[in-house]
Amino acid sequence: FTTGGEAGTYYAFGSVLAQYVSYNSNLSVTAITGNGSKANVEDLDAGDVQLGFCQSDVMSYAYDGTNLFADTGAVGSFSVAAALYMEQVQIVTMNPDIKTVADLKGKIVSIGAQGSGVYFNAIDVLGAYGMTEADITPVYQSFGDSAESLKDKKIDAAFIVAGAPTTAIVDLSTSAQVYLVSIDDEHMDKLLASSPYYSAYTIAADVYGTPEDVQTVAVAAVVLVRDDVSDDDVYTFVSTIFDNIDAISEQHGKGAELSLEFASSMTSVPYHPGAAKYFAEKGFEVATK
Numbered sequence: 001f002t003t004g005g006e007a008g009t010y011y012a013f014g015s016v017l018a019q020y021v022s023y024n025s026n027l028s029v030t031a032i033t034g035n036g037s038k039a040n041v042e043d044l045d046a047g048d049v050q051l052g053f054c055q056s057d058v059m060s061y062a063y064d065g066t067n068l069f070a071d072t073g074a075v076g077s078f079s080v081a082a083a084l085y086m087e088q089v090q091i092v093t094m095n096p097d098i099k100t101v102a103d104l105k106g107k108i109v110s111i112g113a114q115g116s117g118v119y120f121n122a123i124d125v126l127g128a129y130g131m132t133e134a135d136i137t138p139v140y141q142s143f144g145d146s147a148e149s150l151k152d153k154k155i156d157a158a159f160i161v162a163g164a165p166t167t168a169i170v171d172l173s174t175s176a177q178v179y180l181v182s183i184d185d186e187h188m189d190k191l192l193a194s195s196p197y198y199s200a201y202t203i204a205a206d207v208y209g210t211p212e213d214v215q216t217v218a219v220a221a222v223v224l225v226r227d228d229v230s231d232d233d234v235y236t237f238v239s240t241i242f243d244n245i246d247a248i249s250e251q252h253g254k255g256a257e258l259s260l261e262f263a264s265s266m267t268s269v270p271y272h273p274g275a276a277k278y279f280a281e282k283g284f285e286v287a288t289k
Contacts, residue, residue, distance in 0.1 A: 001051040001223075002034035002043050009163060009254060010034065010053040010221070013084070016252040017223075017241060025240045027233060037117055038068050041224070045077045050229050051237070052078075055087060055161075056220040057124075058117045060197045060268040067120045079272035079289065081225040082238050083265055085257040086218040088164045088201055089121050091181035092172070093157040094150055101129045101181060108137045110146040110158035121219070122159040124198075125183065128191035143168040151175060161219070163254075165207050173208045180214040191217060197268050220262075225272050227289070234274025238263075242278070260284055 001018050004010030011033055018031035029051070034040045040052035041062045054062075061067040065074030091101065098104065104126070111133070112118025119140070126132060139155055146158035147168040160166055172178050180203060183191065192198055201218035205211065225234055241248065242260055249255030264271075264284035271279070271286040279286050 001029050001031045002040045002049040003031050003053050004034050004036060006033055013252050013254045014053060016248060016255070020244065020248055020251070021237055021240045024244065025236050027236050027240075029237065038062075041069075041075055041078065044224060044226055045075045047226070050226050051081065052224050054222050054224050055117050056083065056222050056266060056268070057121065057195070057197045059222055059224060059266075061120070063269045068117070077227055078224045078269075079227055079275075080266050080269050080286075081223040081234060081272055081275050082242070082263040083220040083222045084263070085163065085221050085254050086199070086201060087162055087221055088203060088218045089125060089198075089216050090160045090162070090164060090166065090169065090203070091125070091157060091216070092146070092150065092160055092169055093179050093181060094153075094172075094176055095156055096177075096179055098157055098179070098181060101125060101131070101183060101187065103181075104157055105131060105135050106137070107156035108139060108154070110139045110141040110149060110155050111136075112140065112159060112161070113142070114140050117219075118159055118161045121161050124191065124195050125159070125217070128183070128187045128194070147172045150178075157181065163221075164203050169208055178208055178210065180208065180210055180216070182215045183217060184215070188215065188217070220266065222266060225275075227272065229272070229274075231272070231274035231277065234272045235278050236274075238275045238278045242282075 003014035015031040018029040021029045037054040037058035062075040111122035149155040198217040203214045245258045264279040270289045
């Protein structure tokens with residue numbers, strides 16, 4: 001089960017899930033570190049792993065052969081096991097005059113590493129407002145570097161895609177007032193229509209001490225599985241997790257965000273038949289290949 005870096009949520013939560021399933025079923029699941037969503041898909045496709053974490057947008061890029069996978073082409077060897085929790089697109093600024101995405105025009109904005117998932121999230125959001133990378137002065141920084149640049153007033157805003165509260169933003173908010181830029185209803189509808197892997201999401205004011213609640217979009221953290229894993233094994237993996245949400249929640253905070261409704265909500269990529277069987281038993285129909 002390929003996850004993420006040792007310091008990240010993917011590895012920590014993936015390790016909890018792997019251990020729980022191994023101790024409470026006839027499966028043996030081993031969590032290993034991974035290099036993020038794109039690399040995890042590539043490892044799945046190569047047959048090096050059977051399970052892997054992935055952002056739902058990158059999952060769609062891989063399945064459709066777009067964006068990050070435009071050069072290598074569509075990857076069709078995987079299906080969805082379950083969606084687990086949300087990762088929010090957070091547009092952070094310390095300038096109270098930047099109130100909408102349109103206000104980013106002409107500004108210095110960090111949009112993640114070139115070719116990263118964050119980069120394409122930023123391009124999607126700008127595109128909903130009729131803007132491109134050329135309308136801003138882009139810089140390509142990590143979350144931590146973006147926070148430092150905001151603090152030093154070297155940039156005007158930064159796109160950070162991670163589960164809220166995100167450490168880099170929390171640390172920033174302890175030293176000065178931070179603001180998150182909202183996506184208004186009109187442009188939200190446009191973005192969701194063009195990019196169905198997003199969901200609308202509200203970040204409450206008390207998360208970072210912002211003046212008001214903020215409306216943005218989020219992508220899902222999804223577990224993918226190779227198509228050639230048996231239906232019985234995938235059924236066991238999914239059922240062992242979702243029949244024991246309370247026990248898993250005691251081991252990791254993200255367990256509290258697990259739900260059958262969300263787990264079965266992906267529409268851009270089909271589900272594995274083993275997962276579909278479990279969700280159907282619980283009253284949730286999902287599409288399969």
